[in-house]
Amino acid sequence: MDLSLDLLGNALVSGLLLGAFYAAVTIGVSISFGMLDIVNIAHPAFIVLGSYIAYIANSVLGVDPILASIIVLPAFYLLGMAIYHVYDVSFERRGDASIRGLAFFFGILFITEVALVLAFGVDYRLVEAPYIGPSLHLGVIDLPLRLLVPALVSLALIGALQLYMHHTFIGRAIQAVAQDPLALRLMAANPSKIKRIAFGLSIGSASIAGAILIIIQPVEPSIARDYIGRVFAICVMGGLGSFGGTVVAAMILGIVESLTATFYGPSWSPAVAFGFLLLTLALRPSGLFGRI
Amino acid sequence: MGDARASNAQPHHAPAASARVRGGPMGNTRFVAGLLVAAAATFGAARLVDNAYVFFAGYVVLQYIVLATAWNILGGYTGYVNFGTAAFFALGAYTTVALHKLVPLPLPVMMLAGGVISGAIGLGTGYLTLRLRGTFFSIATLAMAVVVQTLITNWSFVGGSRGAYIVRPEATPLFGLDYVQYLFLLMLGLSVIAVGVARAIEHSRLGYGFAAIRDDELAAEANGVPTLRLKLIATALSGGFMGMAGAPLPYYVTYLDPASGFSLSYAVNTIAMPLIGGTGSWLGPILGAVLLGTLQQVATVTISSALSLLLVGVLLVGFVVAAPRGIIGWFSR
Numbered sequence: 001m002d003l004s005l006d007l008l009g010n011a012l013v014s015g016l017l018l019g020a021f022y023a024a025v026t027i028g029v030s031i032s033f034g035m036l037d038i039v040n041i042a043h044p045a046f047i048v049l050g051s052y053i054a055y056i057a058n059s060v061l062g063v064d065p066i067l068a069s070i071i072v073l074p075a076f077y078l079l080g081m082a083i084y085h086v087y088d089v090s091f092e093r094r095g096d097a098s099i100r101g102l103a104f105f106f107g108i109l110f111i112t113e114v115a116l117v118l119a120f121g122v123d124y125r126l127v128e129a130p131y132i133g134p135s136l137h138l139g140v141i142d143l144p145l146r147l148l149v150p151a152l153v154s155l156a157l158i159g160a161l162q163l164y165m166h167h168t169f170i171g172r173a174i175q176a177v178a179q180d181p182l183a184l185r186l187m188a189a190n191p192s193k194i195k196r197i198a199f200g201l202s203i204g205s206a207s208i209a210g211a212i213l214i215i216i217q218p219v220e221p222s223i224a225r226d227y228i229g230r231v232f233a234i235c236v237m238g239g240l241g242s243f244g245g246t247v248v249a250a251m252i253l254g255i256v257e258s259l260t261a262t263f264y265g266p267s268w269s270p271a272v273a274f275g276f277l278l279l280t281l282a283l284r285p286s287g288l289f290g291r292i
Numbered sequence: 293m294g295d296a297r298a299s300n301a302q303p304h305h306a307p308a309a310s311a312r313v314r315g316g317p318m319g320n321t322r323f324v325a326g327l328l329v330a331a332a333a334t335f336g337a338a339r340l341v342d343n344a345y346v347f348f349a350g351y352v353v354l355q356y357i358v359l360a361t362a363w364n365i366l367g368g369y370t371g372y373v374n375f376g377t378a379a380f381f382a383l384g385a386y387t388t389v390a391l392h393k394l395v396p397l398p399l400p401v402m403m404l405a406g407g408v409i410s411g412a413i414g415l416g417t418g419y420l421t422l423r424l425r426g427t428f429f430s431i432a433t434l435a436m437a438v439v440v441q442t443l444i445t446n447w448s449f450v451g452g453s454r455g456a457y458i459v460r461p462e463a464t465p466l467f468g469l470d471y472v473q474y475l476f477l478l479m480l481g482l483s484v485i486a487v488g489v490a491r492a493i494e495h496s497r498l499g500y501g502f503a504a505i506r507d508d509e510l511a512a513e514a515n516g517v518p519t520l521r522l523k524l525i526a527t528a529l530s531g532g533f534m535g536m537a538g539a540p541l542p543y544y545v546t547y548l549d550p551a552s553g554f555s556l557s558y559a560v561n562t563i564a565m566p567l568i569g570g571t572g573s574w575l576g577p578i579l580g581a582v583l584l585g586t587l588q589q590v591a592t593v594t595i596s597s598a599l600s601l602l603l604v605g606v607l608l609v610g611f612v613v614a615a616p617r618g619i620i621g622w623f624s625r
Contacts, residue, residue, distance in 0.1 A: 039427045041375075041434070090613045099571070100612040102373045102430055103563050107609035110560045114602045225556065229435045236428075267453075271442035274435035281428050282420040 006140045011262040012255060017147035019254025021216055023247045024154030024209045025227060026234040027161060031202040033232070034241030035178035036195050038087065042105040044227035045112035046203055050076065050210020051125075051219040052116060058127040065127045066153055069211030073204050080203025083108070084196045092192075109224065116221035124218035132215060150212035155247075157208050161201070162243050174198040178241055226270055233277035239287030249287070323491060331484050335477060347476045351544060353585035354479040355537050359558065360565035360577035361486045362533030365493060366526045367563070368571030371506035372426050376417070376433030377562040379440040380410040380531045382553035384538030389450045389548060392458055399478060403539040410535025411528040413440070418527035422520060441554040455549025458542040475540050486533050491574040493529075502526060534562075557601055561588075564608035570620030579619055 025047060032040040050069060057068030091101040136143040165171040173194045176184045181191040213219060234253055238245030253276060257269045280287070338346050359377060366372050384406030391402050413436070421432040445453045464474050493499045501522045504512035513519045542548045561584065569580030584604060591600035615621060 039430070041431070086613065090616075094616070098426055099367060099371055099373055100567070100616055102375075102427070103567055103612050104609055106375065106560065106563060107605050107612070110556065111602060111605035111609065113556070114598055114605060118598050118602065222556075226438070228431075229438050232431045233435070236431075267446055268442065271439050274439045274442075277435045278417075278420060278432060278439070281424060281432055285424050285428065 007262060008259075009141055011258045013141050013143065014147060015255030015258030016251055017143075017151040017254070018216075018258055019251030020151035020154050020247070021147070021212055022230060022234055022254050023250035024150070024157050024205070024212060026231045026238070026246050026250055027158050027243065028202040028205040028209065029231045029235045030238065030241055030243060030246045031161075031174075031198055031205070033235055034238075034246075035174060036198055036202075037178075038084075038195075038199065039102055040105050040199075040202070041102070041228055041232075042109040042112065043202070043206060044224040044231060045109045046076070046079075046206035047210045047213055047227065048116065048219060048221060048224045049112055050207040051214035052120060052210075053207070054211040054214050055125045055127055055219070058129070059125075064129055065211040065215055066129075066149075066208070069207045073207045076207040077200040077204040080200035081196050083203065084199035087199075088192050088195070109228075113221045113224060120221070122220055122222070124220045125214070126218040127214050129215065146215060150215050153208065153212050157205060158243055158247060161205070164201075165243070170194070170197055174201075229270070229277055230273040233273045233280060236277065236285070237280045237287055242287075245287060324488065327484055327488060331480050335480055338476065339473075344470075344472060347472045349586075349589040351472070351476045351479055352589060353582060354476070354483050355541075356561060356565060356581040356585040357483040357578055358479065358486045358537040359534055359562045360569070360581040361483070361490050361574065362530045362537065363562045364566040364571055364574075364577045365490055365533070366530035368566050368576070369493065369499060369502035369506065370523055370526050372422070372523065372526070373430040373563070374433045374527075374530065375430055375559055375563070376437040377534055378554045378556065378558040379433075379437035380414060380534035381538035381541075381558050382444065382550070383410045383413060383440060384535030385541040385548055385553050386444055386450050387535070388539045388542045389456050389458065392542065393449070396461075399475075399540060399543065403478070403482070403536045406539035407532040407536035410538070411532030414527040414531025415524055418524045422523045422527065437554065437559070441550055444553075445550045451549065453550060455547055455552075456542070457547050460543055460546060471543070475544050478540055479537070482533075482536055487574055487578065489529070489533075490577075494574060498522065498525065557604070560601070560604055560608065561585075564604050564611075566618075568607060568611045568618055570618030572617070572620065576618055576620050583619075 025044070028046075029040065029043050032038045032043065050072075053072050054065035054068050057063040057071075058065050061068075063071075087101065087104065091104065131145040131149045134145050136145065136148070165175055173184065173189055174197070176187075176189075177191050177194045177198070184191050184194065217223075230253065234246060234249045237252070238247075238249035253273060256276070257272050260272050261269045334350075338350055359381065363374060363377060366374055384403070387406040387409050388399075388402045391397055391405060397405075417432060417436050418429070421429045444450060450456055460471050464471055469477065493502070501512070501517050501519075504515070504517050505519050505522060509519055538553075541553070545552070565580030565584050566577040567580070568584060569578065570576030584607065588600045588604065591603060611618065617624075
């Protein structure tokens, strides 16, 4: 009994940490899908791209993966702006965002994955850093730094984005464009420009999420797909676009996945997120905390 | 109640329907005859070349004609994007694997069984998510693909993650054909049926309902089109054909594992083909499937399979950005 309580406690703690990491993976989609209504299913592919950049920086130059991701963040931001520009010109202005917009991002997801396979092969890659390996011990609870550091980075990232959204002019404009683009236009602001910045931020977050992903687990090109379901499950469950909701939903999913992996085996954990997503969509499409 | 609403909407569309069919470029009988002649010519030409590889490659192209046409029944006609082709397809294939171990039925019966299972799964997914915005349905199909793959991977009866070996029957049901030719012929027949059904839908009450949903779902609902029911019909039909297309796969490859059965390339190809050909009519998916399918067969042999997949992704993105109406759109201006 003692043993299984320990097991339960450890599963809960690692689930919480895992959930905090999932929040960083999801925050970009909370911006693009939740606030801008752009169904960027390619977001996890950009995260994996971020992982590979962290991997190169780490294995070739010996740079810390998180530091590397902060250095390349501006490049991701520009990439996001460029992609939004193409999307805007090709789909949103034609009023044809549904089928072709979805297919566009699906194509980008696929191209990124295949390009990574061509460049790096399908081997798992990992990084080296001083915090990968050791653990803190609090009584019977283990706190692996490999999970703790990403969780803290993730919460810092989300906190920074939250401050930005609420205390800067552009941030408030992004919230405004999420609610009513026409009203924003009447205030003499250009919705396309605001959305471009927001989408840049969304893809920028993928750089950091990618670095902490490769700290948590070895990465190969196709794992992006495992994250699509998680990311959208969390985003929908958190009530599209709410950062607080995203963090809570991510932690719930993290805990359930961790419990499933501990007590039933890790081969079932991909299905958990998707089961969650299907259930959320069927029962509460506005999310756990959504305004209806 | 749904019936009453549907028949209310009917009188507005019926005259247009019959007028278009009679006055259209091809009548129904001529269309069916043309389709059968094309199919017979395809088989005859393949026999004439008399090279096993032609049947091998041709089978894949035909399979993609079925998949692309099936996808287009939902995606092109109603505007709902299905990312879960691989799941429907693999469900059909795994139905065959399971049946092969339980009772050795003739392959056409197995195809029917695969179609029924995939159609039912399509109906279930649709029932859960089709009331919501279209994007949620698309995301749910992605989700469904992973759930089904996880279930199959953990189900050791059909081989689990190790995969399953299938021994082809010794005797071919039809005289004078080796087994690959038999599979080719089956897939040819299925593609004729799928294309025929797709075209029949286009000019039917069902098709006009689908088009109304695609153009403005709210207006359609307000005018008494039973949108949910029509969407469920489209999802079930589309999923069913995908399952039937997957059912012969185990006999074609003789070894099936979840990673190859659920490969993302099925989903990408199935979306790319109608969008490249043109989603408005039955001809678009065929054009896309023949062009892209042949291109990939050639590129896989001459360059590499990874590069040929990259080509599909690039073509998909290029076409949706630059040619929103597909190849058909170039000619119908």
